[in-house]
Amino acid sequence: MANNRTSSASRDILPEPTLRRLPWYLAYVSLLKESGVEYVSSTQIAKEINVDASMIAKDLSFLNIKGKTRIGYEVASLERELQDFLCFKVEHNAVMIGVGSLGNSLIQDSGLVNYGLDIVAGFDIKPDKVGQQVCGVPIYDISELKERLPELKAEIGIIAVPIDHAQEVSDLLVDAGIKALWNFSPFRITAPEGIVIQNTSIYAHLAVMYNRLGLSKAMNREK
């Protein structure tokens, strides 16, 4: 990313698994920096966070970050480059669609701001929510979405509605001019080409966890 003429091309091909690992490296490197460590090798990162060292080196090479032989990566510059690349220090405005239990919780999670996400408004259909505020964030009627979006300058729509409204809400958001959909509902939404979709079904992770837990119990019984 950092170099001359292939910057957009290298950005094109950055695989999603790599992108998802970069915040792990950033988290660990930030810890090292706080402890005053100056250099770190991919082997050391690998050991601490349980990711293959060669994968770490490869992931970082996508960003044109290269370690020095025998010294490794300079911690401070590695942190800065990861931070710049991940855009966690850039403010991204977002709107929350659905201010039920999960939507409410996400608006209240001040941690998101530290990762560059600023939820500037919520939208709902329930009369008892519309006109209220959650942590200072105004809640509007969903029918006002298209009209209010330009002033809100939001490119990201967060979807926290029941599954039977997820697709409908996605269509509304796209029609209103939203460029990225962050879907927390377990319904798998679809959108026109060019719209960024991230499905974060925390329930899918529960499914994996329950299954693996059941499996380890079954294995223990067999022992």
Place this chain on the structure above:
Amino acid sequence: MANNRTSSASRDILPEPTLRRLPWYLAYVSLLKESGVEYVSSTQIAKEINVDASMIAKDLSFLNIKGKTRIGYEVASLERELQDFLCFKVEHNAVMIGVGSLGNSLIQDSGLVNYGLDIVAGFDIKPDKVGQQVCGVPIYDISELKERLPELKAEIGIIAVPIDHAQEVSDLLVDAGIKALWNFSPFRITAPEGIVIQNTSIYAHLAVMYNRLGLSKAMNREK
């Protein structure tokens, strides 16, 4: 994988990507059932949720669910089998470690109960939190974890602490007898073999979203 006598074996090897897709199918099939639809084909599911039809058929065959030629899957039984398999109707007790912004939000997200997760207690180090309740869930001092865990009957530990405490808290949980770690911190924790780990870094999804948004902007500029 899909065959007769190896049902526990087939559970062993059910791949994680398959497990993560099953809740999508369940969500869509539940919608169909509510609308009174009786049969659905993998092609139809594929079209609606944008997953390859052959992948859906393969995923479902892992569970020994097979559609009938020209009729497809029976909606009611498909919903039931997915629900049984995913264990969303079984209560799983969990403890929340770290009752800051995110931990607090997750305790308040009543949606988790619908997916079988019952957060029965929180643990924190801050004196102003210990002894309080969040939505009826008691918050204890982290030093009491090992002593309180048996009565709480929790097998799942949810980690929502700052990155510099994530590994320490994981070790405490494992030592206290927890079998599965659901890690919401961006720090990639490690645990002994046999302990189930799910890393749900919602910030990693933000990283992907920001990157893809930046990319589509760059492409538009080039046009």
